[in-house]
Amino acid sequence: MQHADASFTFLHRLEEIEWNVRDRRWQSALALALTVPDVCGGIAFPELVRRYRDGRVMTDRSGQPSRDVGAQYIRWFDTFAAPFFKVRQGDAAAYIGGQRCWQLRCEYLHQNRGFDNELPGEEVRFHLGVNCGTSVCRGPEEQSDEDVRIDIREFCLRMCRAGRSYYDSAGADFSLYHTPVLDFVRTHTDRPHAAVAVVCRQEAYGRAVAAALAEVTDRVEVFTHPEDARQRLPRPNLWVVDGALLEQSNQPWRADKTTPVVLLAPQGAAELGKDRVRRLPPLFLPEQLRQAALALLQ
Numbered sequence: 562m563q564h565a566d567a568s569f570t571f572l573h574r575l576e577e578i579e580w581n582v583r584d585r586r587w588q589s590a591l592a593l594a595l596t597v598p599d600v601c602g603g604i605a606f607p608e609l610v611r612r613y614r615d616g617r618v619m620t621d622r623s624g625q626p627s628r629d630v631g632a633q634y635i636r637w638f639d640t641f642a643a644p645f646f647k648v649r650q651g652d653a654a655a656y657i658g659g660q661r662c663w664q665l666r667c668e669y670l671h672q673n674r675g676f677d678n679e680l681p682g683e684e685v686r687f688h689l690g691v692n693c694g695t696s697v698c699r700g701p702e703e704q705s706d707e708d709v710r711i712d713i714r715e716f717c718l719r720m721c722r723a724g725r726s727y728y729d730s731a732g733a734d735f736s737l738y739h740t741p742v743l744d745f746v747r748t749h750t751d752r753p754h755a756a757v758a759v760v761c762r763q764e765a766y767g768r769a770v771a772a773a774l775a776e777v778t779d780r781v782e783v784f785t786h787p788e789d790a791r792q793r794l795p796r797p798n799l800w801v802v803d804g805a806l807l808e809q810s811n812q813p814w815r816a817d818k819t820t821p822v823v824l825l826a827p828q829g830a831a832e833l834g835k836d837r838v839r840r841l842p843p844l845f846l847p848e849q850l851r852q853a854a855l856a857l858l859q
Contacts, residue, residue, distance in 0.1 A: 571600060571728060571735045572793075583595040587691060587713045594656035594717040596696045598642065598659075602633030604733045605641070609633045622847040632668070634693045635659035642723035646716075661685065661709055670733045689713055715786070725793075742749065753759045755858050757781045758790050760814070761825075770801055773847035787811045792859075799823065799857055801850075821857035823850065 569577075574593060581590035589695050602609075610626040611619040619627040639658035646655035655667075665687055693712035728735065755778045761767035767783040776782050782797075785789040787806060791813040800814040804826020814822050821837045825845065839853040 564591075568740060570583045570739050575724050576598075578717050580832045582714055582717050585691075590717045591689075591713050592670060594720040595662070595670060597720050597774075598634045598662065598666075599630065599643065601724060601727050602630070602635075602637035602807045603628055603636050604729070604735065604738075606633045607689065608788050609636065620654060631663055634663050637727075638662050641727045642720065645719045645723040645726070657709060657711070665711075667710075674848070685709055687711060688810045701817050729792075744815065755856065756794060756796075757799045758797035758814075760787055760790050760806060761785065761803035763803075766803065770850065773845075773850045774801070774854055777851050778859070786812055796820070799854060801825065801854070823853050823857065 575597070576595075578590050578593045581587075581593065598624070607628075609629045609632040611629045613709065615618060616708070638660065642655065642662075643655040643658065648656050664685060668687070672738055688708060688710040690712050691714060692709075693715070719757060727733075757774055757778055758772045759767050759774070759822045760783060761770060761783070762785060763806070764783065764785050767785065771781040771783050778798075782790075782794050784793070787809060788811055791811070795818075797820060798823040800817070800820055802814050802822055802824055804824060807824075807826065814820070821839075824838050824840045825843050826840060828840075837857075839857060841849055842851060
């Protein structure tokens, strides 16, 4: 029996952080976001390794140089992520640097310490919040060096943007950080392992479309802006497009001349080319959408 591949990549990690933020799963979102510099730091600065006091390089169980994880983490954040963590665009420095982010990572992931405002002897206390409206719960002029205030939503989304920017521009090999996962229940014959990009103006409508496609494939991504779809899923196996977006100038599904499209639009809407397009009314039956998708994915 051939088992389905449910593996996930670094980009899947970023997407899962964003999903957790959207679902208000703050603990999961923050925990995953704090691992992004771990992954990227190891790729960007492999020369930073642990050493004994006499300068000799420490080795791991396999005899390879042992990563200086903290140094890699801090340098990557300060080099690549800091521009995404400025309170204002023109600020000279980010409101939180690599050293503080590393401290937050260690305390949150391993100790869950540093969050008691009355704890004596702590050099820095972190104050986590939600619905602050910005990356910090108060302005930088009110923030002391001992009290770092962070809005979880903004922190996580900015970390995702930093990670995706590094992924897109560095040209680095992330294959080592692909996590192989096998689904021992679902086989390849159950349903196609295809990527479907759902692009709808209203997110709630897009989620309803995705729910209808859950039995068709195990990867359905929902986007409300065509540019997001183009950047994050440039080559899907199927586009499902809200007809309300056909008047936009940026239409990656139109530029893509080969990928089939399910168009959710009434009769009379702009045509995309009949050979690779199935049109359904905006108020469709779920089974109609599933049958159209399956036919185009074959």
